[in-house]
Amino acid sequence: MNSTKAAAIAPDEAIAFFADTRAQTEALVAPLVPEDLMLQSMEDASPAKWHLAHTTWFFEEFVVRKYLPDYRAIDDRFAFLFNSYYVQAGPRHARDKRGMISRPDNAAVMAYRAHVDEALGSLLGGDRDDGDEIAELVELGCHHEMQHQELLVTDLLHGLSHNPLLPAYRAPEPMPVTGEVPLEFTRREGGLVEIGHDGNGFAYDCEGPRHKTWLEPFAIAQRPVTNRDWIRFMEDGGYENQALWLSDGWACCQREGWDTPLYWWHQDDAWWNYTLRGPQPINPDAPVCHVSYYEADAFARWAGARLPTEAEWEVSFRDQPITGNFLEKSQFRPLPGNGPWGDVWEWTQSPFTPYPGFRPPEGAIGEYNGKFMVNQLVLRGGSCATPAAQMRPTYRTFFYPHQRWQMMGLRLARDL
Incomplete structure (x- = not known):
């Protein structure tokens, strides 16, 4: 995955884009209880908690570690737990076992997000010669996280569908009443x-x-x-x-x-x-x-x-x-x-x-x-x-x- 941009996004634009993207992900999981966050109904799907952590790992691995040589990870083991399929980035936990990662718990994953967000904010907020390069990588990471927002929603739907109670993630709302549109x-x-x-x-x-x-x-x-x-x-x-x-x-x-x-x-x-x-x-x-x-x-x-x-x-x-x-x-x-x-x-x-x-x-x-x-x-x-x-x-x-x-x-x- 890469950007084909002709010109880099400006650092101040990247700061706003990053903040909005991270907030949107956290808004998606806000209605969930801890048990919901652990659901993995099949190998193709991942738990919501894993999506929260993996998108954070992406920023840590490809931006923070590269540009902050004195960065200290909150837990080096997270690189193994939350890599997806980036072979060159090192070994990774089995995809079909992501639903078994009960620890770190949800609070620890959110602390991990905050830790990486703070480090990345210091990169974007500084006056650096490589600021445009960093901003462009952050833009890439935001688009990557938005892809995982979509997966989070569809993976959650699949997981909840296996519950005989058929719970609602959001309150039911009626659909608009429309007429049949001819197929032309x-x-x-x-x-x-x-x-x-x-x-x-x-x-x-x-x-x-x-x-x-x-x-x-x-x-x-x-x-x-x-x-x-x-x-x-x-x-x-x-x-x-x-x-x-x-x-x-x-x-x-x-x-x-x-x-x-x-x-x-x-x-x-x-x-x-x-x-x-x-x-x-x-x-x-x-x-x-x-x-x-x-x-x-x-x-x-x-x-x-x-x-x-x-x-x-x-x-x-x-x-x-x-x-x-x-x-x-x-x-x-x-x-x-x-x-x-x-x-x-x-x-x-x-x-x-x-x-x-x-x-x-x-x-x-x-x-x-x-x-x-x-x-x-x-x-x-x-x-x-x-x-x-x-x-x-x-x-x-x-x-x-x-x-x-x-x-x-x-x-x-x-x-x-």
């Missing part, structure tokens, strides 16, 4: 286009370099696939029709017993789902959420369409203002009636591979994206758990095709 498509002429980050402003390394690619004429849906659409797919036997599914997808569907999106169930002649606002009736006009790539691809075949490529998605929506249902709205669930940004990440058919000319940065900090560029698919657009400050038209997130616990949905495309 916008025609695009295609041709030679440029996609990817141009180096002006922050981006992760995998978003560049900007490059040319050819698009055949296509049409893309004006709205995402909704719960209403998905119920029609289910009622038409979409989960039982092997002809709609990729071979790996059908095997996964049968093995896992999928017959609805994640967190759905049928009760009293109505569809319900579990959300961070507790159990709620399915809103038919909200974007469908928590579906895998395999399910999205099967739905697209059923609908006589396909998933867009990431290039088609980017050129279709990059000029639309990035406003929508993001993390800061505190809805923590998709809502009906929004544009392409927010609510749900949208699967594309594009593999997460390097753009032409991509080179990962040197050192441990370069391990973030490059080594994961295989066997995963790109999603675009952000979700109701994504911080708005993360979003830009070139942002690529990526997951394995079987994964469903993130806020994942889809939008259709067609060849012309």
Whole structure:
């Protein structure tokens, strides 16, 4: 992971950005009890307490230790406990055992955050020749922490969903009442286009370099696939029709017993789902959420369409203002009636591979994206758990095709 900025963020801007980012993380965990902070429901998910500590380790490892030679760690063992997968940064605790770290307790983790925050504040507040360099690393760390804010929310949802009491993280609120929006498509002429980050402003390394690619004429849906659409797919036997599914997808569907999106169930002649606002009736006009790539691809075949490529998605929506249902709205669930940004990440058919000319940065900090560029698919657009400050038209997130616990949905495309 790295920045492709043309110019470094100013130290005073970095101070404010850092303070806001750290405060947002702590606001997310404020409603939780200590038992909630320990939940780890599967290997892909991590406890909220671990997210609090790991993001702190990132700043300590890549900023504080590098620029404060007399820095004294609050506990050197934290480097082992809270490293994730940075091999060059040293050994690390097993990923599937993070929920076993009852000590340090929550108070100790918060003290760790305060200790590193104080050290980093002294770096940013000083008059240093390398101040711009430090500020740019801090900006990177803030974006890294915002990614973990999103993971914290979705990991918590998955963990709480295993509780038969179906507790609410936030108080239930009714959804807006909307009508069905017809599924219509916008025609695009295609041709030679440029996609990817141009180096002006922050981006992760995998978003560049900007490059040319050819698009055949296509049409893309004006709205995402909704719960209403998905119920029609289910009622038409979409989960039982092997002809709609990729071979790996059908095997996964049968093995896992999928017959609805994640967190759905049928009760009293109505569809319900579990959300961070507790159990709620399915809103038919909200974007469908928590579906895998395999399910999205099967739905697209059923609908006589396909998933867009990431290039088609980017050129279709990059000029639309990035406003929508993001993390800061505190809805923590998709809502009906929004544009392409927010609510749900949208699967594309594009593999997460390097753009032409991509080179990962040197050192441990370069391990973030490059080594994961295989066997995963790109999603675009952000979700109701994504911080708005993360979003830009070139942002690529990526997951394995079987994964469903993130806020994942889809939008259709067609060849012309």
